[in-house]
Amino acid sequence: MMYPPFAVFTPALAAGAAAAAVAVPLAIHLLFRKRYQVVPWAAMRFLVVAERRHKRRIDQWLLLLLRTAALALLLFAMLATTAWAERLWQAIKPGTTETINNVPRTHHVIVIDTSLSMTAKTEDGQTRFERAVAQAEHLIRSGNPGDGYTLLKMTGTLAEPVVPGPSNDPEKVVAALRAEVKPTHGTADHTAALPVIADIITRSPRAYPRRQLTFISDLQRASWANAVPRPENSTAEVWQRITARADVVVVDTARDDVNxxxxxxxxxxxxxxxxxxxxxxxxxxxxxxxxxxxxxxxxxxxxxxxxxxxxxxxxxxxxxxxxxxxxxxxxxxxxxxxxxxxxxxxxxxxxxxxxxxxxxxxxxxxxxxxxRDGIHALLVDGRADPLPERRAATYLNFALFPLHASPGLTPARPRVVTPGEFLDPVCDLTGVDCVFLCDVPNPTSDLAAKLDAVLRRGGTVVIGLGPNAAASRTQYNTVLYREGNGILPGALGDTVTVASPDDLGFQLHADDDEYRKAPLVSFNDDRFRAGLTSVPFQTYMKLDAPPGGRARRIMTFARAGAAAPDPKTAAGAKPDPALVEWGRHRGRVYVFTSTFNEGWNAWPRLPTFPPFWGELLKHCVANPDRHTLRVGEPIEEFFPTSAAGLEAGLSGPDGLTAHIRLELEDEAGVGRFKNTAVSGLYRMGINGSRDRVFAVNVAEIDPARASESDLRRTDRSEFRAPVQVVDDPAEVKPTGESGAVLTTAPKPHGPFLARFATEFALLVLATELLLAWRFGPSRTAAAASAAPRSALAKRLQRLAGTLAALLPWPWPGSSSSRCSTPSAPATRSGSSRTACAPRSKRPRAYPPPPRARAPSGGSTGSPRSSATPPPTGAWW
Incomplete structure (x- = not known):
């Protein structure tokens, strides 16, 4: 139980203390007042007349009154807050009724919104985030002794713990708040974070009878759209778990919508x-x-x-x-x-x-x-033959860069290599945009790893089949498909070929929607479409890539001379794919189930062959550049293999600097940096350069859904009881269900009276000091008329007086004196006293003054005849 200060004072003890407070200064004043011995001698007759003309001085009594009042006021301030005194004040004037919260030990779970909208400025020039940090610090510092704190920050869909807690050290929590909680330009999804918060509330230790969950946010609509506790929301059950165990508070840092x-x-x-x-x-x-x-x-x-x-x-x-x-x-x-x-x-x-x-x-x-200065394509020719036209990549090479063509006519820059040259470590893939596998036999795990490295850096792999691939179907499925974990979108099947030389074979077919997309958009015209769909094919391989699967079917095979079956209506008659596309890592994979030469079809000699593969090359390398990212996406850069093991330097917005060690991975030295929480330009490089630039932007603004850039807020009225929405944590009202005891009592007058009495006592003491200085010895007329002494002389005199007071008394051979003849009216001046010395029973230090002798004129009683004056500079 808490007792008010000075509760030990009872009314009787208080009366005794008041009497002592008044009596002590009076007793000191009376005991130590100056006493004088009046000695009737000749010179005194001149002083009597002057003494009668002076009025009685009251300065010492005024100082006594002020000192007594100061002590009495301080005593009154101590007594005013006692219980019996408060009953007296309430009897005189009852106070207004107020509610008092007796809050038990509390576990505070504080969740701070760090999303993009929190960086918006408020009317006072602060950002919403700065206001949130200040309010969180006030909440922590104003807690009761023994309260515990768990601090979380909202980043994306996560409620990331900063202080897992509960921590009973407020200073530690505040230090972590200021050091680790920073604003970001990302999103915040309170809906996804609610289950994690509910688990923290559920696991709160029993040592804390009360729990309070405090969200500090701007109530931005995008982050609170589905998190508002409504019965129709999917979060209703989670809110029930939270509100059953804790008081829930939302501190609004924005208060208004902003354009x-x-x-x-x-x-x-x-x-x-x-x-x-x-x-x-x-x-x-x-x-x-x-x-x-x-x-x-x-x-x-x-x-x-x-x-x-x-x-x-x-x-x-x-x-x-x-x-x-x-x-x-x-x-x-x-x-x-x-x-x-x-x-x-x-x-x-x-x-x-x-x-x-x-x-x-x-x-x-x-x-x-x-x-780019061109599109760099690497053609891996898997068919070695003395005749160039029978090789697997010859026609494709001429289609991408025709004979006698200049670099200004086509952007393609193809280069033909053998499978052995491709696997050689000397073959650097840093500047390669696309790799064509042209009927490569017996693929190995090294080949798969090198192709996977191309895809990881955003490149493209185009796989063309043929007799060698058909003979190595098992290796293709084992190494490149890997039960769905490889680069192939599906397993290779049997080879399909014409039944006889008179068989018309197969033709290409595509849905109308595909002709409105790349790479078929150039063949949308009926004339060009007819030239593409009339190409005869004799053989192809089946690929397990069903419609609606993970791979996009750009073109399929249909029987020549027959209507192409509609996969939506023809049950059980699914056309086999001819060209499919699917995304792998950051790149794309295309599979052409026939050959790039004349081994299985007559397409290489037809006029539609070069423009089709030229458009496909432009389309497949036009991936979103990996140097343009969204906030929160990691930076990943590839350096030559020789750079592995070195440190790359990185600089970013707000003075960000970092050093990243390059790891040997995917046939390159790879550097990764994950902390892209703020939008801006990030630069990376080795050997002091920063030539690799990454642009990190805030999330795209989609008209169909809420965005962090839309600063409209969730209406407070949507937060129903028991959630409290306040502007300041001090406005939170603990509920009885959480363990708080609510009592009503009149507002006490004692603290106000104590403050008033203390302030008035300080004023009285200041007045007493001023008057004591004004009435003191140094302010008399005699002192004013005296010649000024140097500062050094005054210091020496004070030091001598202090030493004299500390020495034992009486000194050997010393004595006190009676009255001496004054040379001026009796006043306080410097170290001299009045004409009459204080009484002293000590032996005299000098003989009594001799009687005055009458001059030869016979006259007696002359004022000039007086006793020898006592020595000056006495200890008093």
């Missing part, structure tokens, strides 16, 4: 830019406001970090006339001439709003794209 503009998209017209080729970029701006925005200006900046420049240079500015609320506006920039791509390497394009707003993180978006 916002954001760069929603930045895209190149050609996703595979080439050197000295014209390009165009389109910028999309989303108006996430309730009002129309006019004259929205957009800057476009270009940087060539791979060329040695880290700065972005503005190359143009355009304006969007008007963007209605909730809609989008676009603006297009042409990149040509001096603003074009003049060098190969990684270039950075950044679109930025000229006029910023309260959420600056989404006012810009960057695109890091690798500009």
């Amino acid at each position: 916002n503009l954001a760069v929603a998209d930045l895209a190149l017209a050609d996703p595979m830019p080439l050197v000295d080729h014209p390009a165009a970029v389109t910028v999309t701006v989303a108006n996430l406001s309730r009002t129309e925005r006019k004259n929205v200006r957009v800057d476009l900046l270009l940087g060539r970090p791979s060329g040695g420049s880290d700065s972005l240079v503005a190359i143009g500015q355009k304006a969007i006339d008007a963007i209605p609320p909730g809609l989008r506006g676009t603006v297009k920039f042409d990149l040509s001439g001096p603003n074009g791509f003049r060098d190969r390497g990684i270039h950075v394009l950044q679109a930025k709003l000229v006029e910023g707003d309260d959420l600056p993180a989404d006012d810009s978006r960057a695109l890091a794209v690798e500009v």
